[in-house]
Amino acid sequence: MEAVDVVEHDRQGDYGDEGGGHAVQCDRGPPGWGSGGRSRAMVASRRLAVRRRLSLPAMRLSQLFFTTLRDDPSEAEMPSHRLLLRAGYVRQLGSGIYSLLPLGKRVNDRVEQVIREEQDRIGGQEMEMPVVHPADVWRASGRYDAIGPELGRFKDRNGRDMVLAMTHEEVVALLLADVVRSHRQLPMQVYHFQTKWRDEPRARGGLIRVREFVMKDAYSCDRDDAGLDASYWAQHGAYVRTFQRLGLDTIAVASDVGMMGGSQAHEFMVLNAAGEDVLVLCEACDYAANRQVAVIPREEPAAEEALPLEEVATPGTTTIASLAAFLEIGPERTAKAAFFVTGDGRLVTAIVRGDLEVNETKLVNAVSAVGGIRPATVEEIKAAGMEPGYGSPIGAHETVVVIDDLIARSPNLVAGANREGVHYRNVNAGRDYTADVTADLTNAQEGDPCPTCGAPVILRNGIEVGNIFKLGTKYSDAAGATYLGEDGQAHPIVMGSYGIGVGRNTACIVEAHHDAKGIIWPVEVAPYAAHLVSIGAAREPRVTEVAERLHSLAAEAGSRREILWDDRDESPGVKFTDAELLGMPWILTVSPRSLAAGGIEVTERATGDRSTRPITEVEDFLVSGVMPERDEAATASA
RNA sequence: CGGGGCGUGGCGCAGUCUGGUAGCGCACCAGUCUGGGGGACUGGUGGUCGUCGGUUCAAAUCCGGCCGCCCCGACCA
Numbered sequence: 001m002e003a004v005d006v007v008e009h010d011r012q013g014d015y016g017d018e019g020g021g022h023a024v025q026c027d028r029g030p031p032g033w034g035s036g037g038r039s040r041a042m043v044a045s046r047r048l049a050v051r052r053r054l055s056l057p058a059m060r061l062s063q064l065f066f067t068t069l070r071d072d073p074s075e076a077e078m079p080s081h082r083l084l085l086r087a088g089y090v091r092q093l094g095s096g097i098y099s100l101l102p103l104g105k106r107v108n109d110r111v112e113q114v115i116r117e118e119q120d121r122i123g124g125q126e127m128e129m130p131v132v133h134p135a136d137v138w139r140a141s142g143r144y145d146a147i148g149p150e151l152g153r154f155k156d157r158n159g160r161d162m163v164l165a166m167t168h169e170e171v172v173a174l175l176l177a178d179v180v181r182s183h184r185q186l187p188m189q190v191y192h193f194q195t196k197w198r199d200e201p202r203a204r205g206g207l208i209r210v211r212e213f214v215m216k217d218a219y220s221c222d223r224d225d226a227g228l229d230a231s232y233w234a235q236h237g238a239y240v241r242t243f244q245r246l247g248l249d250t251i252a253v254a255s256d257v258g259m260m261g262g263s264q265a266h267e268f269m270v271l272n273a274a275g276e277d278v279l280v281l282c283e284a285c286d287y288a289a290n291r292q293v294a295v296i297p298r299e300e301p302a303a304e305e306a307l308p309l310e311e312v313a314t315p316g317t318t319t320i321a322s323l324a325a326f327l328e329i330g331p332e333r334t335a336k337a338a339f340f341v342t343g344d345g346r347l348v349t350a351i352v353r354g355d356l357e358v359n360e361t362k363l364v365n366a367v368s369a370v371g372g373i374r375p376a377t378v379e380e381i382k383a384a385g386m387e388p389g390y391g392s393p394i395g396a397h398e399t400v401v402v403i404d405d406l407i408a409r410s411p412n413l414v415a416g417a418n419r420e421g422v423h424y425r426n427v428n429a430g431r432d433y434t435a436d437v438t439a440d441l442t443n444a445q446e447g448d449p450c451p452t453c454g455a456p457v458i459l460r461n462g463i464e465v466g467n468i469f470k471l472g473t474k475y476s477d478a479a480g481a482t483y484l485g486e487d488g489q490a491h492p493i494v495m496g497s498y499g500i501g502v503g504r505n506t507a508c509i510v511e512a513h514h515d516a517k518g519i520i521w522p523v524e525v526a527p528y529a530a531h532l533v534s535i536g537a538a539r540e541p542r543v544t545e546v547a548e549r550l551h552s553l554a555a556e557a558g559s560r561r562e563i564l565w566d567d568r569d570e571s572p573g574v575k576f577t578d579a580e581l582l583g584m585p586w587i588l589t590v591s592p593r594s595l596a597a598g599g600i601e602v603t604e605r606a607t608g609d610r611s612t613r614p615i616t617e618v619e620d621f622l623v624s625g626v627m628p629e630r631d632e633a634a635t636a637s638a
Numbered sequence: 639c640g641g642g643g644c645g646u647g648g649c650g651c652a653g654u655c656u657g658g659u660a661g662c663g664c665a666c667c668a669g670u671c672u673g674g675g676g677g678a679c680u681g682g683u684g685g686u687c688g689u690c691g692g693u694u695c696a697a698a699u700c701c702g703g704c705c706g707c708c709c710c711g712a713c714c715a
Binding site for chain 2: 095
């Protein structure tokens with residue numbers, strides 16, 4: 001009944017043309033879709049569905065739910081945040097929580113559509129899984145306890161624990177257990193677009209890092225590792241095409257598997273100074289890795305005889321820099337201790353050479369820290385018999401000692417004596433203290449040798465716009481998702497998971513495509529292809545006539561282009577400024593001047609190129625979708 | 639969670655130090671003029687100054703609690 005009302009509403013008021021047009025179109029619709037034998041309500045909801053899909057191909061700015069802001073909102077710093085707010089695409093509801101206004105929704109839909117087409121192309125099947133899950137589903141995989149407060153939890157009315165999904169591996173695995181029986185059903189990929197809730201410790205950067213967001217997450221299901229490998233690289237290819245179409249230059253970097261678990265992962269990164277990840281890149285070859293996993297080949301320390309331990313007074317040298325200066329040695333001759341506490345309460349003492357930094361991701365992996373790690377407090381360090389500023393594992397107790405593999409090979413280092421103002425010379429791991437774990441623990445630094453070719457690497461910040469993971473059988477094992485192979489035996493389904501954050505991509509597109517005046521949407525994701533500006537309607541009635549005609553043409557069935565018509569009674573300056581802020585690829589100006597010059601002024605937003613085209617050419621553009629090449633003769637007077 | 643900043647009409651801000659009952663620009667409404675780069679004039683609308691409590695004759699202003707937002711560090715699409 002409600003649907004009927006909406007359709008009725010279409011027939012009157014300002015949207016008369018467009019609404020009516022759609023209704024007529026769907027009545028004619030594809031064979032079998034007509035009204036034969038169907039109730040009026042069903043027909044009406046069909047119409048509504050069609051209208052929703054077309055989503056107002058022509059819109060009057062005077063009716064659009066939006067507003068532009070003349071001043072930058074003070075909370076916005078990144079260009080994408082500022083512009084999306086100012087141009088009326090999004091509004092903030094809370095920290096990391098945003099509403100999409102109609103323009104923002106249209107962009108998001110376009111981005112989704114590109115992703116969808118590329119997922120479909122590699123055989124992905126779209127489905128949809130719930131946002132709210134019973135906690136038991138997450139207990140079964142172990143993540144209910146493994147993941148910290150970023151997992152949203154609540155109780156339903158009966159006191160049952162529930163989870164707000166941050167991803168969907170568990171649910172997919174359960175569905176696989178239910179649906180897949182035979183190897184003949186594999187390989188297979190499913191995906192959906194769904195809202196995720198991740199209670200991030202800190203939201204930031206507008207749409208770049210939010211707490212609630214829509215993600216495309218895809219899951220591949222294979223019989224074995226070889227199949228997974230094929231699916232993984234198919235997704236890799238789909239991602240390359242997707243980001244290319246979205247106008248994003250991405251770099252695929254090897255990455256940590258994080259909370260997903262699994263054996264191999266890549267992140268697709270967009271370079272951006274405000275990015276939260278540090279990428280290690282080689283310009284000589286194409287090596288690219290997240291700093292979290294980049295392993296740098298370190299120069300082998302010179303072999304030396306282990307010398308006897310020797311105490312040395314080093315007053316006031318609580319930093320490596322001051323210690324090295326005091327003893328007149330290089331920082332690489334010292335061992336640095338860093339103290340952390342794991343989520344499960346273990347004190348971890350990490351030892352790296354003084355000239356290097358501890359990479360916390362590597363450390364977490366080295367000690368299999370459940371719930372991550374945090375820096376230890378002074379009290380915690382002292383309780384284990386160590387002295388901050390003069391700390392080392394020598395004489396320490398109740399701590400997990402993790403040393404960098406380079407430390408294991410570096411003889412006669414200077415390290416703390418766990419007494420204020422005292423260090424030891426000639427400390428040797430293994431002789432003077434024992435390591436519980438030896439692993440690569442250090443951060444790559446600018447200029448370090450490339451692991452592949454040895455040239456100096458560079459460090460850049462990046463924003464992760466997508467990732468691909470080889471999961472293996474972790475979730476299928478937990479869910480009992482198996483198939484019967486040709487051998488008649490049950491085998492676990494081998495899974496992969498592949499995510500793309502929709503809103504973050506939108507923000508990154510703006511980051512990459514804007515200028516001082518506003519957004520410059522790539523054609524593929526622009527909410528409307530063209531922004532029609534009508535000027536001087538009061539002096540020249542033909543202006544409105546022409547604008548109306550273009551507007552209704554765009555609204556008609558069969559038109560390939562969608563337009564936004566600025567029909568407001570505003571001065572030309574306001575209209576042009578807003579058009580540039582909003583960022584449609586083409587700005588079409590109808591005015592007494594343009595009509596006198598022979599038609600409509602067409603401006604390409606990206607280049608600023610301007611030409612006057614005959615009205616028929618612009619009409620062709622709306623119908624065919626192609627803007628004809630610029631005709632120099634017609635341009636002369638512009 | 640640690641550090642820094644902020645909260646006054648839709649947006650940007652002043653006023654807070656030195657208490658005296660709220661102001662500016664833009665936006666918005668009405669009208670007139672204007673009409674190719676955020677135009678002009680006239681007249682208007684709109685704020686329990688984040689919130690709760692305290693001090694005081696009197697609190698946006700001083701004191702305390704709480705809430706929220708932004709930025710910098712530990713997590714991820």
